[in-house]
Amino acid sequence: MASSTQTERTATRPATDNLLEVSGLEKHFPITRGAFVRRKVGAVHAVDGVDFSIRAGETLGVVGESGCGKSTTGRLVTRLLEPTGGKITFEGRDITHLSTGAMRDLRRDVQMIFQDPYSSLNPRHTVGTIVGAPLRVQKIPTPQGIKRAVQDLLELVGLNPEHYNRYPHEFSGGQRQRIGIARALALRPKLIVCDEPVSALDVSIQAQVVNLLDDLQRELNLTYMFIAHDLSVVKHISDRVAVMYLGKIVEIADRDALYATPFHPYTLALLSAVPVPDPARRDRAQRERVLLTGDVPSPIDPPSGCRFRTRCWKAQDKCAQEVPPLRELASGHRVACHFPVEEAERTPQGRMAAQQAAAEIPPDNTAEPAL
Amino acid sequence: MTLGPVTSSTDLTTPAEEEASTVTDGKKIEGRSLGRIAWTRLKRDKVALTGGGIIIFLILVAIFAPVLNKLFGHPVNEFHQDKIDPNLGGIPPIGTWGGISTDFLLGVQPVTGRDLFSQIIYGAQTSLLIALLATLLAVMIGIVVGITAGFFGGWIDSLFSRFMDLILAFPLILFAIALISVLPPTYWYRVTVIVLIIGGFSWPYIGRIVRGQTLSLREREFVEAARSIGAGNFRIIFRELLPNLAAPILVYSTLIIPTNILFEAALSFLGVGVPSPTPSWGRLLSDAVNYYEYDPMYMVVPGTAIFITVLAFNLFGDGLRDALDPKSNR
Numbered sequence: 001m002a003s004s005t006q007t008e009r010t011a012t013r014p015a016t017d018n019l020l021e022v023s024g025l026e027k028h029f030p031i032t033r034g035a036f037v038r039r040k041v042g043a044v045h046a047v048d049g050v051d052f053s054i055r056a057g058e059t060l061g062v063v064g065e066s067g068c069g070k071s072t073t074g075r076l077v078t079r080l081l082e083p084t085g086g087k088i089t090f091e092g093r094d095i096t097h098l099s100t101g102a103m104r105d106l107r108r109d110v111q112m113i114f115q116d117p118y119s120s121l122n123p124r125h126t127v128g129t130i131v132g133a134p135l136r137v138q139k140i141p142t143p144q145g146i147k148r149a150v151q152d153l154l155e156l157v158g159l160n161p162e163h164y165n166r167y168p169h170e171f172s173g174g175q176r177q178r179i180g181i182a183r184a185l186a187l188r189p190k191l192i193v194c195d196e197p198v199s200a201l202d203v204s205i206q207a208q209v210v211n212l213l214d215d216l217q218r219e220l221n222l223t224y225m226f227i228a229h230d231l232s233v234v235k236h237i238s239d240r241v242a243v244m245y246l247g248k249i250v251e252i253a254d255r256d257a258l259y260a261t262p263f264h265p266y267t268l269a270l271l272s273a274v275p276v277p278d279p280a281r282r283d284r285a286q287r288e289r290v291l292l293t294g295d296v297p298s299p300i301d302p303p304s305g306c307r308f309r310t311r312c313w314k315a316q317d318k319c320a321q322e323v324p325p326l327r328e329l330a331s332g333h334r335v336a337c338h339f340p341v342e343e344a345e346r347t348p349q350g351r352m353a354a355q356q357a358a359a360e361i362p363p364d365n366t367a368e369p370a371l
Numbered sequence: 372m373t374l375g376p377v378t379s380s381t382d383l384t385t386p387a388e389e390e391a392s393t394v395t396d397g398k399k400i401e402g403r404s405l406g407r408i409a410w411t412r413l414k415r416d417k418v419a420l421t422g423g424g425i426i427i428f429l430i431l432v433a434i435f436a437p438v439l440n441k442l443f444g445h446p447v448n449e450f451h452q453d454k455i456d457p458n459l460g461g462i463p464p465i466g467t468w469g470g471i472s473t474d475f476l477l478g479v480q481p482v483t484g485r486d487l488f489s490q491i492i493y494g495a496q497t498s499l500l501i502a503l504l505a506t507l508l509a510v511m512i513g514i515v516v517g518i519t520a521g522f523f524g525g526w527i528d529s530l531f532s533r534f535m536d537l538i539l540a541f542p543l544i545l546f547a548i549a550l551i552s553v554l555p556p557t558y559w560y561r562v563t564v565i566v567l568i569i570g571g572f573s574w575p576y577i578g579r580i581v582r583g584q585t586l587s588l589r590e591r592e593f594v595e596a597a598r599s600i601g602a603g604n605f606r607i608i609f610r611e612l613l614p615n616l617a618a619p620i621l622v623y624s625t626l627i628i629p630t631n632i633l634f635e636a637a638l639s640f641l642g643v644g645v646p647s648p649t650p651s652w653g654r655l656l657s658d659a660v661n662y663y664e665y666d667p668m669y670m671v672v673p674g675t676a677i678f679i680t681v682l683a684f685n686l687f688g689d690g691l692r693d694a695l696d697p698k699s700n701r
Contacts (some may be wrong), residue, residue, distance in 0.1 A: 038526075080595055100603070106599035120592035123405060124614035133610075134600040167404055183596065 018053040018089075019191055019223050020077065025050040025086035027072050046072040047298045048247035049086070051326060054191070059217065059224040061238030061255070063231060063270070065296060069247040070227045071115075074193040076154065076227060078112045079103055090191070108138055115196040116174035121168040126152070127179055128164040134186040153182040158212060160188055174205035181212065186221070193225045198233060215291035231274045235259055235306050240332075246307040247299055249326065253333035263329050263340040266308045269358065272351065288351040293361050306338065313357030314339045376642075409618070412694040419690020425683035433496040443476055444489040447650060451475075451484035463665040477672050481662045487669070491676050493650040498680065501565055501645075502631040508570030510577050510624050514634035517581025518608060518616070522589060532582070535575035543572050544637070551643040561645050563615075565638060569631050580623050581616060588612050625688035629681040636677055652677050 028043035047069040054060045062070045076079045077088060079095065088096045095106055111134075114120035121130055131150045135142055142149040151161035157178040168176055177197060184192055194213065198206040210233060216222060228234050234241055235255060242252040243266065251264040262268045269290040276285040292311045297303050303310050309319035316339065324336045344350045413419060432439065445451070454475065456465045465480045471478040477487040520531035547568050554564055588594065589612070597611050638644040639653025647654075652673045659670035 075595075078599055080598055104601040107599065112596070112599045114596060116592055116594040120596050122593040122597075122611055122615070124617075126404075133597070133602070137600050137602050137606065145689070169405070170403065180596070183600070 016056050019056040019091060019311065020054040021089040022053065022073075022077065022085075023087050023089075024049045025073065025076055025088065026084045027069075027081060028084045042300050043285055045247050045302055047076060048299075048302070050244075050247070050249050052242055052249060052252055056190070056223055057217075057221060057228050058239040059237055061234035061241040062225065062227045062244060063229060063234050063241060064244035065229065067296060067299065068244045069299075070229075070244050071195050072197045073244070074112070074225060074227050077191075078110050078193050079106070080112070104138070107134075109190045110186045111184040111187060111192050113177075113180055113184050113192060113194045113197045116200050117173050117180055118200070120180050121176055123168055126165050126167055127159075127171075130168070130179060131182045131186055134183060138187060140187065149186075150182075154179075154188055156185065156216070157182045172205075173201050174209060177201060177205075177209050178212065181209075181216070185216065188220070189222070191223045191225065193227070195227050196229065197226075199228065199230065206233065231271065240244060243270065246296060246302055248307060248336065250308065250328070250337065251335045253330075253332075253335075255335050257330065261330075261333075261343075261346065263333065263335040264308075264337045265314055265339075265341055265354075268341050268345070268351075268354070277279050278335055284348075288348050288355065290351060290355045290358050292358055307337070308337075311358075311361060313354055313361060314341075346370070380685040387424060387561045394511070406616075413690060416690045416694065417686060418624040419687050419694070422683040422686030422688075424691060425679065426687055428548055429495055429680055429683070430499060432492050433499045436492040438493055438495050440489045444492070445475075445486040447489045447493055448485065448496075448648060449472055451479055451486070451559075455482065463662070471513075471668070478668055480658075481666045482624045487655075487672055490650040490655060491652070491672060494652040494673065494676065497645055497649060498632050498635055498677075501562060501569070501635045502628050504562075504566045505573065505631045506570035506624055506628050507637075508566060509574040509627060510573040512570070513577025514581055514616070514620065516574070517578040518585050518612065520578070521585025522604070522608060524586075526587075531578075534542040535578050538572060538575050541572065544641075545639060548641060548643050556646040558622070558649055560648055565635060565644065569634050573627050575656065577620065577623055579610050580619055584616055584619050585612060588615055598627070622688060622692040622695060625684060625691055629684040629688075632677065632680055632684070 025047055026045075026049055027047040028045055030040045031042040032038040033041045050069075052060065052075055062073065064070050072081065076083050079088075079098065083096055086096070087094060090106065090110065095103075098106065125133075128147065128150050131153055132146045134140070135146055135149060147164065151164060154161045154163065157181070159175060159178050161260065163171075168179065171179065173262065177200075181197075190278050197213070198209050201209060213224065213226075214237060217224060224237070226234065226237055238255050240253065241258045242249050243258070243264065244250065245266050251258065251267045253260065253263075259271065262271055269292050272285075272288060272290045276282045290313075294311050297307070297310055305321050305322070306312070306315070306319040306324050309315035312319070318338050322338065324338050326334045326336045328334050329340060342350075345354055440447070454464050456463055463481055464484065466472065468478060475486055475488065477491055479485060479487060480490070516531050516535070520528045548566075550568065551561065551564055554560060594607055594611055597607050602610075635644060636651075636653030636656070640657040641653040642654075642657065644653050645651050655673035656670065656677075659666075659673065663670050
């Protein structure tokens with residue numbers, strides 16, 4: 001099975017190596033008021049001009065705080081949401097505004113794993129119905145019957161195929177997430193968007209599910225877009241990592257490069273916030289932590305220029321006037337910052353200085369741009 | 372931290388969670404559906420079961436009314452003047468408790484001496500027929516409007532919601548009296564009109580519940596999951612949403628049946644219910660108002676019939692709600 005898909009893949013793959021290309025992607029949710037005549041009074045800029053690409057067979061991790069638009073980006077890529085602007089290209093084909101009918105075929109290639117294993121499975125359906133639904137909806141021929149196909153899928157994700165007739169509430173969170181993965185795999189997709197697939201699980205179960213995803217990727221030659229807010233999970237599974245802040249990508253690089261030499265101040269702060277399990281190292285890590293003050297500004301009225309400037313200790317006038325473009329600072333390492341982090345700041349001393357500077361930013365300057 | 376490098380991938384085939392689903396020796400694994408769980412819960416609820424038993428009993432009585440009447444009663448409109456006490460102005464029946472005897476199980480009507488037992492069991496037919504038909508109509512309109520409003524949202528939702536508010540604010544009794552009194556008083560004509568009025572005005576109760584449930588279900592991830600595998604609106608509504616709406620719909624239908632029984636009784640009491648020769652509990656009550664000083668039992672018997680029926684449906688509906696627990700449907 002895996003090998004046949006592989007040959008098929010290489011045959012259909014276009015000249016470019018990128019499975020998915022996204023440029024200038026935007027999603028603005030309108031805010032309306034009025035009981036009968038709804039008028040638009042504003043918009044939530046959930047995703048505001050995002051560019052990235054995913055190569056076939058790799059995993060792109062997407063990290064950021066809650067509300068930075070990473071889940072929305074995932075839903076735009078799977079076209080569960082209609083983009084407001086920008087362009088999405090899958091296998092060289094523009095899928096930005098495909099009709100519902102045309103999307104149906106694309107669904108076979110792009111699937112999604114959802115965050116909440118309790119809400120993503122219909123409580124009224126058996127596991128067999130849930131995992132078999134994609135096969136039925138897409139009318140995939142199953143030579144040995146749908147039941148056999150579903151049981152193979154259950155086995156593939158490490159579930160007992162005998163549980164075919166069980167209901168979701170009879171399973172634990174980790175098992176439910178496996179059911180969700182089996183459903184996503186049913187159509188043998190090329191790209192799977194994993195929307196925080198382990199955030200709702202126990203830490204001990206998280207590892208099992210992440211390792212399962214890892215194994216499946218190797219076995220079925222899958223490409224993942226892995227959305228998470230947990231930096232260590234992303235580090236474990238990703239080949240490349242994109243950091244999002246307030247609807248924009250601020251830094252995107254190979255995993256090792258990003259974790260070793262972050263260029264964007266936000267990435268530096270984010271990485272320094274990763275909890276350290278080793279008590280011997282923990283104290284030092286805590287001392288060097290760059291703590292950001294204030295809250296993420298409202299996506300309804302994002303700050304001018306660089307969106308991070310209201311919490312950035314390196315912010316200058318230029319940051320409020322010019323939107324920093326995503327520049328390539330090192331090979332494959334792109335950063336959207338006018339004043340990227342320098343080598344000295346990555347040392348403990350430098351981080352201490354950054355920590356002090358970050359703490360001194362008054363939290364209320366998020367409201368009014370300091371010009 | 373959450374992921375140690377020590378975690379090998381070999382433990383995947385035997386996850387620690389597996390004990391949650393141990394195979395009972397050799398027996399085929401069969402899932403317990405939420406419906407089955409609700410049924411086991413309902414079986415333990417004695418009050419609800421009593422209510423359910425009474426409902427079944429009443430329905431059987433209504434269906435087999437002709438047979439029962441032949442066995443235990445007298446023809447509906449047969450006068451028994453010999454059972455009326457001529458010494459008291461020919462009004463109250465002979466004997467205590469409204470003339471209850473082995474021959475007349477529930478006594479006789481004052482003045483005419485008609486058998487009350489036959490009136491009550493045929494009255495059950497009228498009551499249940501109208502209430503059930505009206506509820507069926509209400510549920511069907513309620514589901515269609517509720518799902519449409521909740522699922523599609525936007526201006527459709529605003530339009531339908533305002534329409535439901537409008538109907539709930541309608542002076543229903545006045546409208547019913549005015550409409551029915553100008554229409555010809557034949558049996559089927561009246562029944563149809565009453566069903567249309569009761570059903571046509573009680574559906575917003577179901578419609579609102581369905582709309583609210585649809586609104587919350589629509590946001591659940593399994594709807595998005597269905598969309599992500601390429602399912603259309605039709606499939607999402609019928610395969611994903613409706614099975615989850617079944618429980619609240621069932622509960623609220625059981626709870627509007629007694630309201631509809633009472634409404635039918637009220638219309639008959641006001642003289643705009645089913646036409647005269649057809650027995651009706653409401654009309655018995657309104658008739659009894661003239662004689663309660665001489666024969667209180669004449670009022671007690673149909674009153675009790677209505678009371679028991681309404682109580683039984685309410686108790687059963689409450690029990691059903693507890694068993695299905697629509698508030699925490701996971």
